[in-house]
Amino acid sequence: MRPVAARLKPIGPSPTVRLGALVNEMKRRGEDVISFSVGEPDFPTPPHIVAAAKKALDAGMTKYVAPAGIPELREAIADKMKRENGVPCEPGGIIVAPTKHAIFLAIMGLVDPGEEVLFPDPGWVSYAPMAHLAGAKPVPVTADETTGFELTANALEAAITPRTKALVINSPSNPAGSVFSKETMRGICDVVADRDLFLISDEIYEKILYEGTHLSPASFGGMFDRTVTVHGFSKTYSMTGWRLGWLAAEASLAKQLVKVQEHTITCTPGxxxxAGVAALEGPASVVRGMVDEFRARRDLMAAEFASVPGFHVLRPAGAFYFFPRYDLDLRSDELAERLLTEAKVAVTPGAAFGEAGEHHLRFSYACSREDIRKGMARVRDFVRALRK
Ligand SMILES: Cc1ncc(COP(=O)(O)O)c(C=O)c1O
Incomplete structure (x- = not known):
């Protein structure tokens, strides 16, 4: 058979998706696996959101809609972006798309083949593959625990070349749960503006925040025109399976980016x-309740880590992950595999998030407190036995 496109060569299967499938397979076989590997809230989608989708289905909203999204949702999003994020976007600058696809639209629409896309290391697993799909070169920028997992202006400066076109940032972050300070964000914005780059700000975890305030770089002076801000419903409203999110940009830029959507998925179902309109316009207490529970789980998991020898954790200020560094002489994929097969606990190897993630593991606490207690006891016993 003739070979597939060269652009697929550097891309492996998504490590997080692969691990999820393995855990499901073990559970199907009846094994008592505790999963700290999924980046998915375990709460049901709030009923008023489900009801809105049902109502729209019953009303016959089953046809194509405008590629950039229905006016009701684009208006609700633009209003939210202005009010909560200080981002001065108009409904015409909103494109409704699954969050992951919104990031893909930005990279495909902003970066030419051969140009470079910078992103944090450790960082979310899909930024580099998306750059490859665009024919661009992904360039990791170290943002490890020495800077509290924040990407600094200095590290950014050092990574820029004449071919650099865009930077992707993610605060609150996956995998470390770090939240960039105002100084860090200001420093990044200054470099991005000075070096005439685009900024793609992945803010999917904006509401899963325990300390500090969320900052949208597009609200900083001079940044709106060069920033594509990406948000989503998946984590905030426990809507991962609905595939709903958006990007916000200056309207003439959004008009260009929407071409990628028109010729790929056409639109997000009406x-x-x-359901997205109902989520944004519904009670804020729904989100607060979930975040309060995540905070309690974070505190519980932090307490549990205190008795795991050789695991060094930074307390995450946002998202729902711990990213401890460990001092065992095992690669992170080896340790994760042994934890899964021998202790029946699924975690994600840190190396999946970049070179700087090696000798770390990602623990998601988007699971019950009971699972956290049970799973962490298994981790503690396993690590203690291993160190003997
Ligand atoms: C940092 C980050 N960005 C984007 C996404 C994609 O979100 P969605 O599943 O809503 O497309 C995720 C999902 O895990 C994520 O962690």
């Missing part, structure tokens, strides 16, 4: 978008 009845799903009506």
């Amino acid at each position: 009845f799903i978008q009506m």
